[in-house]
Amino acid sequence: MPPTDTFPTEALIRAAEAALHNDPAVLLQYGRSPGYLPLRELLGGWYGVGPDQVLVGNSSLEIVDFIARTKLGPGRRAFVESPSYDRTITTFRRVGAEVIGIPLLEDGVDLEAMERALKAGPPALFYTVSDFQNPMGVTTSLAKRQQIAAWAKQYGFWVVEDAPYRRLRYWGEDVPTLYSLAPEHVFHLSSFSKTLAPGLRLGYAVATPQAIAELAAFAVDTYIGPVLPSQGIVFEYCRAGLLEPNIEALKVLYGPRLKATYAALAQSMPRATWSHPEGGFFVGVTLPEGADMADLMPKAADAGVKLSDGRGFYPNPADGNRFLRIPFCSVTPDDIFAGIARLAELL
Amino acid sequence: MPPTDTFPTEALIRAAEAALHNDPAVLLQYGRSPGYLPLRELLGGWYGVGPDQVLVGNSSLEIVDFIARTKLGPGRRAFVESPSYDRTITTFRRVGAEVIGIPLLEDGVDLEAMERALKAGPPALFYTVSDFQNPMGVTTSLAKRQQIAAWAKQYGFWVVEDAPYRRLRYWGEDVPTLYSLAPEHVFHLSSFSKTLAPGLRLGYAVATPQAIAELAAFAVDTYIGPVLPSQGIVFEYCRAGLLEPNIEALKVLYGPRLKATYAALAQSMPRATWSHPEGGFFVGVTLPEGADMADLMPKAADAGVKLSDGRGFYPNPADGNRFLRIPFCSVTPDDIFAGIARLAELL
Numbered sequence: 001m002p003p004t005d006t007f008p009t010e011a012l013i014r015a016a017e018a019a020l021h022n023d024p025a026v027l028l029q030y031g032r033s034p035g036y037l038p039l040r041e042l043l044g045g046w047y048g049v050g051p052d053q054v055l056v057g058n059s060s061l062e063i064v065d066f067i068a069r070t071k072l073g074p075g076r077r078a079f080v081e082s083p084s085y086d087r088t089i090t091t092f093r094r095v096g097a098e099v100i101g102i103p104l105l106e107d108g109v110d111l112e113a114m115e116r117a118l119k120a121g122p123p124a125l126f127y128t129v130s131d132f133q134n135p136m137g138v139t140t141s142l143a144k145r146q147q148i149a150a151w152a153k154q155y156g157f158w159v160v161e162d163a164p165y166r167r168l169r170y171w172g173e174d175v176p177t178l179y180s181l182a183p184e185h186v187f188h189l190s191s192f193s194k195t196l197a198p199g200l201r202l203g204y205a206v207a208t209p210q211a212i213a214e215l216a217a218f219a220v221d222t223y224i225g226p227v228l229p230s231q232g233i234v235f236e237y238c239r240a241g242l243l244e245p246n247i248e249a250l251k252v253l254y255g256p257r258l259k260a261t262y263a264a265l266a267q268s269m270p271r272a273t274w275s276h277p278e279g280g281f282f283v284g285v286t287l288p289e290g291a292d293m294a295d296l297m298p299k300a301a302d303a304g305v306k307l308s309d310g311r312g313f314y315p316n317p318a319d320g321n322r323f324l325r326i327p328f329c330s331v332t333p334d335d336i337f338a339g340i341a342r343l344a345e346l347l
Numbered sequence: 348m349p350p351t352d353t354f355p356t357e358a359l360i361r362a363a364e365a366a367l368h369n370d371p372a373v374l375l376q377y378g379r380s381p382g383y384l385p386l387r388e389l390l391g392g393w394y395g396v397g398p399d400q401v402l403v404g405n406s407s408l409e410i411v412d413f414i415a416r417t418k419l420g421p422g423r424r425a426f427v428e429s430p431s432y433d434r435t436i437t438t439f440r441r442v443g444a445e446v447i448g449i450p451l452l453e454d455g456v457d458l459e460a461m462e463r464a465l466k467a468g469p470p471a472l473f474y475t476v477s478d479f480q481n482p483m484g485v486t487t488s489l490a491k492r493q494q495i496a497a498w499a500k501q502y503g504f505w506v507v508e509d510a511p512y513r514r515l516r517y518w519g520e521d522v523p524t525l526y527s528l529a530p531e532h533v534f535h536l537s538s539f540s541k542t543l544a545p546g547l548r549l550g551y552a553v554a555t556p557q558a559i560a561e562l563a564a565f566a567v568d569t570y571i572g573p574v575l576p577s578q579g580i581v582f583e584y585c586r587a588g589l590l591e592p593n594i595e596a597l598k599v600l601y602g603p604r605l606k607a608t609y610a611a612l613a614q615s616m617p618r619a620t621w622s623h624p625e626g627g628f629f630v631g632v633t634l635p636e637g638a639d640m641a642d643l644m645p646k647a648a649d650a651g652v653k654l655s656d657g658r659g660f661y662p663n664p665a666d667g668n669r670f671l672r673i674p675f676c677s678v679t680p681d682d683i684f685a686g687i688a689r690l691a692e693l694l
Contacts, residue, residue: 001377009371016363016576024356028544030348058405058548062570090568197375199575201405221437223409227574228546229363 003330006250007197011242012233018240019232027232033057033219034212035204036231042238043204047179047188052209055216058226060164060191060203065091066218067125067160067187067205072097077123081109083284083313083320085134085162088127097124101315104133106275108140111147122155130178132165132280135313135325139277142175149182159186164194165280167247170255172278184208187215192234194281195247200230253329258283260333261326261340268337268344274326285324291347293321299346305339350677353597354544358589359580365587366579374579380404380566381559382551383578389585390551394526394535399556402563405573407511407538407550412438413565414472414507414534414552419444424470428456430631430660430667432481432509435474444471448662451480453622455487458494469502477525479512479627482660482672486624489522496529506533511541512627514594517602519625531555534562539581541628542594547577600676605630607680608673608687615684615691621673632671638694640668646693652686 019027026036034040035056044054057063072078074096080089082101092099100117102109108130117123126148130140140148152159161178179188191203205215219226237243261283265274271288287296293310300307310323324343328336366374373383381387382403391401404410419425421443427436429448439446447464449456456475464470473495477487487495499506508525526535538550552562566573584590608630612621618635634643640657647654657670671690675683 004372004376007371007375009367009375012371012375013364013367016367017360020356020360020363024354024359025351026546028354028356028359028546029351030540030545058574059570065569087568087571094568193377198377199373199375199572201570201572201574221434221441222412223406223548224434225546225548227405227548227577229580230574230576233576 001330002194002198003253006253008237008242008246011240012197012237015233015236015240015242016229018236020229022236023232027228031225031228032216033223033225034216035226036228036235039231039235039238042235043206047206049206050209053212054204054206055212055219056202056204056226056231057219058203058223059193059201060162060189060205061087061091063187063189063203063205063215064088064127064160064162066215066222067158068092068095068097070214070218071124071158077121079114079117079123079126080315081128081133081136082315083135083310083323084127084315085129086312088162089315092127099315101319104136104138106138108138108144109148111144114148114151118151118155123157125158125160126152127160127162128178129162129165131163131175132168132277132282133284134165134280135282135308135310135323136284137275137277137280137282138284139175139279140178145175145178145181149178149185152182152185157185160189161186162189164189164191166190167195168250168254168281169279170251170258179206187211195243195250196234196237200234201227202230202234257328257331257333257336260336261328264337264340268341269347281327281329283326283328285326287322287324287347289322291322293323296343296346300343303342303346305342348677349541349545349597350600353600355584355589355593358587359544359584362580362583362587362589363576365583367576369583370579374575378572378575379563380570380572381563382573383575383582386578386582386585389582390553394553396553397556400559401551401553402559402566403549403551403573403578404566405550405570406540406548407509407536407552408434408438410534410536410550410552410562411435411474411507411509413562413569414505415439415442415444417561417565418471418505424468426461426464426470426473426504427662428475428480428483429662430482430657430670431474431662432476433659435509436662439474446662448666451483451485453485455485455491456495458491461495461498465498465502470504472505472507473499474507474509475525476509476512478510478522479515479624479629480631481512481627482629482655482657482670483631484622484624484627484629485631486522486626487525492522492525492528496525496532499529499532504532507536508533509536511536511538513537514542515597515601515628516626517598517605526553534558542590542597543581543584547581548574549577549581604675604678604680604683607683608675611684611687615688616694628674628676630673630675632673634669634671634694636669638669640670643690643693647690650689650693652689
């Protein structure tokens with residue numbers, strides 16, 4: 001979770017006033033998916049597309065569910081990074097899909113493993129968090145993105161590029177999105193949960209007009225239209241020019257916490273290895289040989305350190321037995337040093 | 348749709364200010380289904396239950412979808428009234444369920460037909476809009492509710508009681524809810540779409556603690572938590588004592604429109620028959636023999652009268668060939684007389 005004290009409450013109150021004052025007849029009435037037109041126009045502008053290529057929904061996770069329900073099903077295959085976002089794995093399995101994990105390396109998935117999996121049977125879709133991955137923190141390199149885009153065209157599968165952390169780069173250079181490399185084959189997803197406030201549940205998809213129309217038709221059958229006042233709030237907040245300064249302030253807060261995480265790991269866990277993200281929310285740690293999450297979880301809880309079970313992020317849970325996700329954004333550097341030192345003692 | 352000018356915009360702006368001012372750390376942060384605790388406590392109070400028996404989501408239609416996904420599936424049967432809410436039929440069929448229509452009479456479903464259907468194979472659930480039904484307008488009598496409640500217990504099926512119109516009674520007396528008659532076997536659903544503003548997408552379910560917990564677990568896997576600021580807005584709006592006066596004002600507006608509908612039908616369509624609701628949004632009309640929606644729809648459109656195709660409300664569309672749903676709430680009495688007279692000429 002992002003730290004609660006980063007939420008720009010007063011600015012959001014003013015945005016709510018502006019939204020409901022300016023457009024009550026739309027924001028309070030039944031609307032239909034794909035969502036609030038002014039916000040879709042604004043978001044489309046970020047990607048150089050029209051509003052017919054943008055769907056705004058009640059969380060990007062639910063958009064993943066809509067994609068799963070329309071593109072997957074029993075007997076269909078979904079490729080995910082291994083490890084991947086645990087909730088996505090649940091979503092795919094819930095619709096009966098076969099989830100195939102492709103091992104994730106420091107610069108994106110293992111291409112040889114992906115090629116073998118493609119030859120064994122192409123998937124309906126490949127889900128990737130290409131920037132500052134959850135849970136590993138790694139960013140897929142341009143070369144790997146190009147290969148994945150080429151395969152998407154060759155084998156005819158969809159890439160679901162989930163990019164909620166992309167704007168939170170603390171140093172280094174952006175890599176082009178998969179969407180920019182294969183716009184006909186990619187659902188680019190993002191949200192305001194990490195850049196503004198997650199309680200808004202404001203997620204969106206960018207894709208071809210036809211793919212968005214199909215997704216919107218499914219969404220209409222699910223809930224008619226998304227919750228609209230929050231879409232108005234985010235529209236007015238962005239229109240007032242407040243989002244970019246908010247993101248800059250978050251970077252100033254989170255960047256030093258990422259650096260503290262690296263320093264603490266180097267100091268306390270020299271035998272572990274870890275990813276080296278330049279942004280996002282997470283550092284992925286592989287604990288030294290002999291470590292075991294099943295053993296560590298209760299000991300850490302007793303020592304006052306809350307851990308996510310690394311095994312939950314892997315399609316094959318045993319693969320995550322030494323995997324630790326460190327979420328550094330809500331923790332001060334002092335607490336990062338203290339927490340990692342305490343974990344190191346337990347190891 | 349409710350008339351746009353009924354939305355209490357200024358009061359909702361003040362409620363938004365109050366909500367985000369009072370509880371930003373909860374309303375802007377990740378929450379989890381079943382939703383915002385203060386609102387669940389308030390709604391539970393209406394039904395005499397605790398917050399563990401209330402789930403608040405992003406529209407009651409989506410809650411129907413959650414129920415369908417957890418209780419129905421290929422090979423399972425769902426009973427619905429015939430006619431029924433068209434979107435529910437879509438939702439049930441989308442998960443592979445077999446939808447069985449039970450003919451709807453002026454006082455609820457035909458019990459003999461329901462008994463035959465039960466004996467042929469009990470359903471996983473029975474979906475009913477028991478008050479001021481959509482699209483027929485009829486209210487299920489107490490005697491029929493008691494029989495349905497008894498069958499739910501005897502055959503072990505769920506009743507999904509969708510009650511968004513219940514509070515909009517313009518005359519006559521409330522009938523006890525199915526939920527009050529069989530609380531262990533009923534999901535009682537309602538929303539603020541008809542009593543406040545549909546753009547909020549504020550729907551909720553009341554059921555046993557276990558049924559709500561199961562539904563909430565499914566919702567967490569779908570979107571983690573619902574959109575929260577709108578839940579805060581509705582909580583503050585209700586807490587300020589504004590909902591009851593709003594409902595009273597709506598009754599003052601809508602009641603005469605319902606009476607005008609009856610007068611216009613009697614005047615212009617004496618050969619048709621119609622339901623006699625004492626509230627809600629709709630009067631259901633059976634057009635005279637020889638009428639045909641397929642023929643009437645384009646003629647009405649040419650004459651400037653928008654119709655919903657009556658066939659869409661029936662599990663077996665041909666059954667709705669003479670069925671007309673008249674939504675009277677957004678239309679002034681003058682327009683009701685003019686519209687029905689114009690339709691009568693076409694017939």
